[in-house]
Amino acid sequence: MHEISLAEDIRRIAEGVLAGRPFKRVVRVRLKIGPLSGVNVDSLRFAMGIVAEGTPLDGVELDVDCLPLQLSCQECATVFEPKEFEFTCPACGSTRIKVISGDEMDVENIEIEE
Amino acid sequence: MENIPVQQKILSRNDEIAASLRQVFDRQGVYVINLISSPGSGKTSLLERILPVLGPRFRCGVIEGDVQTENDARRIARLGFPVHQIITCGACHLDAQMISDHLDRLPVSDLDFLCIENVGNLVCPSSYWLGEDAKIVILSAAEGDDKPVKYPAVFRRAAAMVVNKTDLAQWSDFSQETAIANARGINPGIEVFPLSCRTGEGLLLFTDWLSGRISAKKA
Numbered sequence: 274m275h276e277i278s279l280a281e282d283i284r285r286i287a288e289g290v291l292a293g294r295p296f297k298r299v300v301r302v303r304l305k306i307g308p309l310s311g312v313n314v315d316s317l318r319f320a321m322g323i324v325a326e327g328t329p330l331d332g333v334e335l336d337v338d339c340l341p342l343q344l345s346c347q348e349c350a351t352v353f354e355p356k357e358f359e360f361t362c363p364a365c366g367s368t369r370i371k372v373i374s375g376d377e378m379d380v381e382n383i384e385i386e387e
Numbered sequence: 388m389e390n391i392p393v394q395q396k397i398l399s400r401n402d403e404i405a406a407s408l409r410q411v412f413d414r415q416g417v418y419v420i421n422l423i424s425s426p427g428s429g430k431t432s433l434l435e436r437i438l439p440v441l442g443p444r445f446r447c448g449v450i451e452g453d454v455q456t457e458n459d460a461r462r463i464a465r466l467g468f469p470v471h472q473i474i475t476c477g478a479c480h481l482d483a484q485m486i487s488d489h490l491d492r493l494p495v496s497d498l499d500f501l502c503i504e505n506v507g508n509l510v511c512p513s514s515y516w517l518g519e520d521a522k523i524v525i526l527s528a529a530e531g532d533d534k535p536v537k538y539p540a541v542f543r544r545a546a547a548m549v550v551n552k553t554d555l556a557q558w559s560d561f562s563q564e565t566a567i568a569n570a571r572g573i574n575p576g577i578e579v580f581p582l583s584c585r586t587g588e589g590l591l592l593f594t595d596w597l598s599g600r601i602s603a604k605k606a
Contacts, residue, residue: 300388311510360572360574
């Protein structure tokens, strides 16, 4: 359950971005989360509700873009989305695989009401 | 409504602190591992086995992370190695700030090898870089051979997997071959060391591998 500390990090990033900027309320924080991040989005939403209480982020909505695991083969350049976490190229069987998306745990943008 | 672009990693602050820890470790020439596993798979037992082997050649130190108690630190201190216990009071992982706050409790400039034993957990610790050179994950025969598939992130990011409690495998349905195939499916380059902390079988291959890494960093 590290979602509480992630929520605290999201709050810290938002407070940094909003410092010195006039706004009525923070409406939405948009995140990108990949399946390799180990983040449980429901837990993160729950944690955010607690962590945001009494701060400028109180009542904020988390808009989470759950990215697929997308891999690319370094031998034959096939791009694929494995069903399981199988890092083997379905076309040529190579295990020289690069992660295109899957590791993400990013704050994309913040929407405010001015 | 206004949309403010941010594009920042949620863990960017942890990564910054970890990067400065890494600079300290590199400057001192100390090789650092982050030992991760579920509770009870043998992290402290592994240290109790490898430190006496590495001790005569390298100056070793340990940071212990636990939710509660100093039991693990006492086990390491008994062997005569410098150790510091971080009690996380509920937190399920160590982060770079905790390491930074406690680092002066160990004689880091006098060390060749620092082992950070993380809180027993296969999920959260995998996301937090502590400035280490390598993550090492332990999977024990008592846990089941499907763990790499269930917890892919940590197995993807680990440089090596120790398969512990091989002496118990014969009493369970655990298949070492399946466990290794599962781990390599996620991380084809992962080094694998089947061993038993109880009997000592297989330990030398692991300590040889570690010695090579520690020497390379020292040089």
